[in-house]
Amino acid sequence: xxxxxxxxxxxxxxxxxxxxxxRNAGAICTFIGTVREMTKGKKTLYLEYQAYIEMAEKKLQxxxxxxxxxxxxxxxxxxxxxxxxxxxxxxxAIAVSTPxxxxxxxxxxxxxxxxxxxxxxxxxENWEDGQQWVGDQKEQIAYPSGKPELGGDKK
Amino acid sequence: xNIDVLLFAGLAENAGDSKISLSFADEQVNVQAVxxxxxxxLPNMEDLIEKSMVAVNQEYATNDVILSVGDEIALIPPVSGx
Numbered sequence: 001x002x003x004x005x006x007x008x009x010x011x012x013x014x015x016x017x018x019x020x021x022x023r024n025a026g027a028i029c030t031f032i033g034t035v036r037e038m039t040k041g042k043k044t045l046y047l048e049y050q051a052y053i054e055m056a057e058k059k060l061q062x063x064x065x066x067x068x069x070x071x072x073x074x075x076x077x078x079x080x081x082x083x084x085x086x087x088x089x090x091x092x093a094i095a096v097s098t099p100x101x102x103x104x105x106x107x108x109x110x111x112x113x114x115x116x117x118x119x120x121x122x123x124x125e126n127w128e129d130g131q132q133w134v135g136d137q138k139e140q141i142a143y144p145s146g147k148p149e150l151g152g153d154k155k
Numbered sequence: 156x157n158i159d160v161l162l163f164a165g166l167a168e169n170a171g172d173s174k175i176s177l178s179f180a181d182e183q184v185n186v187q188a189v190x191x192x193x194x195x196x197l198p199n200m201e202d203l204i205e206k207s208m209v210a211v212n213q214e215y216a217t218n219d220v221i222l223s224v225g226d227e228i229a230l231i232p233p234v235s236g237x
Contacts, residue, residue: 033237049236050164052229055213056236080236092237112237120210120229121236122164133165135206135233 003077004060006053006121011079016095020075025097029104031112033092035085045126049082049091052120056080059119066114067096067107074098074107080121091123156184158222160193161229166207169200186211187218189228207232 003019013030020028035047064076075097085091094111098104115121123134158177167173177192186209194201208215208231211222215231222228 051236052161052163052210052213052231055210055229058213116234116237118215118234119236120163120231120234122232123235124164133168133232134235135165135203 002057003075004057004064005078006051006056006080006082008081008083011081011090011093013090013093013095016077016079016093019077020095020097022075022097024073024099025075026099027101027104028095028097029101029108030096031092031094031108032090033112035087035089035091037087042127044087045128046087047085047091048124048126049080049085050122050124051080051082053082056119056121060115062118063111063114067110070110071098071103071107074103076107076111078111078115080115080119082121156182156222156224158184158189158226158228160189161227163229164232166197166200166203166230166232170197184222185218186216186220186222189222190218193230203232204230 001015001019013032017028017030037044060078067074067076077095080092081090092115094108096104096107125132125134156179160175160177162170162173162175177189179188189209190204193204210216210229210231211220212227
């Protein structure tokens, strides 16, 4: 099983935990991103995720490498779902193991923030009164430098 | 030089296809030229094209990168995964 992948199937967290389980790990931190119904008073019916699949999997792997550059003993697994997702479905799941707990929390947070910056996946909101592809989810001006950080560069 | 550009999300819907073919008289084409030609072909998407990244062979590329025949080119609008 791959540590970094996109899938059209429902995501279970346990297989990701199993991928990062290590005898020298003292902590496994997980993050599960789910589909929210209400956003600023607007009701989501469902989401549609689309991806540039091959590049997205490469970028997930890059995030894993960035984490390992900071935390040598970390192990990382990330799965992101694509296709139609209903309310409360798991859109993304991350598991990070490290020898001690602080690094696992830090790396898990880093992974989800980085996904929102560099991984070519797009979300289409489907509301009662219409639909829209969402861009720039971090609500920053998109790529002020002309691009997200390249290659293995870190923020 | 002919270049196919992969499109996603709103860009693909607007273009009515997940790929758009560009044709250049010039044999040396860079990322900026691709951007400019896309803006010509999809004028109502100009702002989004400006905000988008271009990926060459599945890696983000700056505007000065020169393209080769066979490169896989994609226009990446601001991402919204997670």
